[in-house]
Amino acid sequence: MANEQFDFPGRIAEIEIDESAxxxxxxxxxxxxxxxxxxxxxxxxxxxxxxxxxxxxxxxAAANAKKYSASTEA
Structure with a gap:
């Protein structure tokens, strides 16, 4: 992500959400x-x-989501 080379100067990250976003x-x-x-x-x-x-x-939010997922799997 952050270490990838992008054509656009200054691009730090490009995170695909799904095929259209x-x-x-x-x-x-x-x-x-x-x-x-x-x-x-x-x-x-x-x-x-x-x-x-x-x-x-x-x-x-990510940490809370991971905790929630772990608690529902147990």
Missing amino acids: AVCVDQVGDEITIVIASVVGVYFEVTADQAIELSRALAL
Whole structure:
């Protein structure tokens, strides 16, 4: 993901959600752009602090989801 080479300069990650949607993260200088690409694209420019907050929220949600999955499998 983050170590892949992309044609677009500044592309950090391109995460495919399904065949018709993806989330892309681009960073050039101090500008960070999050793109939700589907039939229509939605672009968000966020600050570094907002990006950190978003990544923490996603990490927490992922950890909680894994705990939930583990508890329902037991």
